[in-house]
Amino acid sequence: MDIAEAARKGKYIKRKGWPDDWAIQPTNSELCCTSMSNGKLLPRWEPQRKDLVADDWEPVRER
Numbered sequence: 224m225d226i227a228e229a230a231r232k233g234k235y236i237k238r239k240g241w242p243d244d245w246a247i248q249p250t251n252s253e254l255c256c257t258s259m260s261n262g263k264l265l266p267r268w269e270p271q272r273k274d275l276v277a278d279d280w281e282p283v284r285e286r
Contacts, residue, residue, distance in 0.1 A: 237283050
């Protein structure tokens with residue numbers, strides 16, 4: 224699915240090839256998208272073009 228559809232379906236999203244402990248949380252705040260890695264919140268993830276046009280996004284369960 225595309226990034227917009229995945230964001231509508233889950234609080235966190237990731238691409239299929241990413242490690243299981245890594246996910247993105249899209250927000251409506253000045254942080255834009257935050258990322259989670261190894262249980263740590265990392266601010267301001269910025270997607271590359273390849274991320275925006277990819278169709279391998281998936282919602283992930285609540286962290």
